[in-house]
Amino acid sequence: MNSAVALPLDRADLTISAAGGSLVRRTVLPSGIRVLSERMPGAASASVGFWVAVGSRDEQPATYGSTHFLEHLLFKGTDSRSALDIAVAFDEVGGEHNALTAKEHTCYYAKVRDRDLLMAVSVLADMFANSRIDPEDFETERGVILEELAMADDDPADVAAERFFETVFGDHDLGRPIGGTVSSIRGVTRDEVWHHYRKNYRAQDLVITVAGAVDHDELVAAVEVALTAAGWNLDEEAVPVERRVGSQATIVSGNRLSVTPRTTEQANVFLGVPGFAASADERWPLAVLTNVLGGGMSSRLFQEIRERRGLAYSVHSFASSYSDAGVFGMYAGCTPARLGDVAQLMQAEFMRMADDGITRDELRRAKGQLAGAAALALEDSDARMSRLGRAELTMGEFIDLDESLRRLEQVTVERVLDVARTLAAAPLAIAAVGPVEAASVAPLIDASAAA
Template sequence: MTASSRATARTSSEARAVARTQTLLKGENGIGTVRRTTLPGGLRVVTETLPSVRSATFGIWAQVGSRDETPALNGATHYLEHLLFKGTSRRSALDISSAIDAVGGEMNAFTAKEYTCYYARVLDTDLPLAIDVVCDMLTGSLIEAADVDAERGVILEEIAMTEDDPGDCVHDLFAKTMFGDSPLGRPVLGTVDTINDLDRDRIARFYKKHYDPTRLIVAAAGNIDHATVVRQVRKAFEKAGALSRTDVTPLAPRDGSRAVRTAGRVDLLDRKTEQAHVVLGMPGLARTDERRWALGVLNTALGGGMSSRLFQEVREKRGLAYSVYSYTSGFADCGLFGVYAGCRPSQVHDVLKICRDELDRAAEEGLSDEEIGRAIGQLSGSTVLGLEDTGALMNRIGKSELCWGSQMSVDDMLGRISAVTPDDVRAVARDVLGHRPSLSVIGPLKDKQADRLDDVVS
């Protein structure tokens, strides 16, 4: 054996020595068992085993989102998401897509404020292929200047498509209303100006900084074997030289930076649309806040379904809107609670008054026991039904590892929901809905209508 071979063997042996495997959740007869292995270089692999299905979903989560961008880099995370599909030293863009298409699988990615995920869903027998392709994309992307220029047009079209959909665009406007010109207030897609200014070198530096194994989490769910997945992932990352360091630890879950939020602010974007699109909301809760379970029940009762207060008051009783709902968004250190509605411009003040009245009433009086009981049942059922496929399971374990650094069983989640009391809901309603709201509106409002918007948040 040569000196080089001995050194390689020693490095490989050291790498295997530091791999650590834990059983995080133990299912019955192996079903639903969640395991984590931490590989050298800080790469974590989490899996959930479900032998009763014939599919598997494999994903890689990166702890990087639009929140990590400077103003000049706004949109870089999403831009990079596109570019990782454009080719590696082993595969062209066509090779990447055709490999998954040829086995009837599906592959995609998404970028959020605080993370990015790349995934492929395939038959269980094709999981090795999915692992090889996705790992190759994440570790071996070329990020060619020609691809950066070509994809620029695609992203600009995506921005234009979003701006043509006011029901989507109003949520970006609301983020800006609440967080201003801060990372959380800027759009995930970036702007036309920032996308036009980004070049290959800046994106490549961003890639090198944020796609280190310590910032990545591999997640797989379905008819899989944990040890086999770990072995295949390790082989793929070692082939790329991405696990050469053994003196590092995984990056801890993000703790945020205490984002500054506004109150009582109104933003109006004048557009010649058929409807006015509004979001009325206020600061919510961070995703680690234990009160999030009570807030989930409150949100469901207020605007989470056809029996919710807002749906009944705005749509069923008065016919003022087709779509009306409430929602919550939780980040590392803060959150949002919002109410969305789309209505005729002439009725926007009627809709906003009803929404504001219902929020104030819930803050002052809480909810009835009947409403809370119904919301708990609805939230419990939707939680379980939302985990009926391997893609949803992969999302759950990957996001849990990234955001909380731990796993919670479905039974524990259901227990937390069912343990919510009327007092819990009343308390969180006071704490969240008691804030002075802010308002974002897109639509063709006349001058007198626009002048009256400040009254809604006063």
């Protein structure tokens, strides 16, 4: 494959010969269900995911956290399987199964030996299409989710991350916490979550991706059998739901500084700015920039803050992208008394990159590290299954390893400099958690506003 392959919603069948001898196939059923598979040569297992393009950003104010709540509830049983039956089905074959809720999607997934793939499809289909959401189970799981929120609230790094996204995105729906809040989880009703389920878990919303030892035709047939058994009428024709608009949204940050006092041994701090949408051309030079600044042990942040000065154990940079927006950030955990110095050094390294760019040696090293990491990640069927999901739900195109590496190789120091300057011109946001004062980092906000 030499270029990206579009995934139009109105094309019923598509076959792609991808890098490394893998075969990608895609079928859009008349009911609107999309099934994608990637057959990996030599694989003896398979990873399967049932996806919907519904995440925390799609919730109503009164039901924040309902998407994550629903994710929990689909494991609690169907008309034909109890919660124990679901657990036993995977445990007795040594398989793995779980789910994740993100800001723009939810995925129920499993990994099993090749011989057990059709079982996994059957169980996940039943969970997805035939969940009871029993009122008693609902109340039990409410308590579980409140415990999960309490556990996250005990982790200062998690709290800082949540405050950081809220600070960067302001009132934008990407700033919401994925799990909701204690008050929203306590207040949401079973009927509200049931409505959320019935509205968004339909055939035209469903994307199924499988990677590993898989026969596509057998997979499609198994999907149809399993969902029909779960009660869906697949004879009803429907068009797959449209993908989210991919144009860059305007992000208006709210309060750009968030400090949460906590009695902890370390202070956790995030600095960052709004970034780029997932489909933006800038994502390739952004990957290089992120790697050079704080992507590994040879990165600028690691060398300056940890190796030369010994001010922190953990320090790195990161970038997250969504359909219409993104975020670029830096993180460090350090002694509270050093927070101001560490934050200042992080910002200084970031601005130095915007002023002077990166060197050709840094570009070469970053390309090597990113290319190697991408190739190694795709040794895992989980990664390939997730790549198919993102391609179908968000990107609308499939890009294999060869094409990714080709685009990465086209990145120049000039393109990285342009991206760095664009990011540096955006409003800086800071979120810190620990026994610290806002005054220790506020000057960085003031300096950014003045610039």
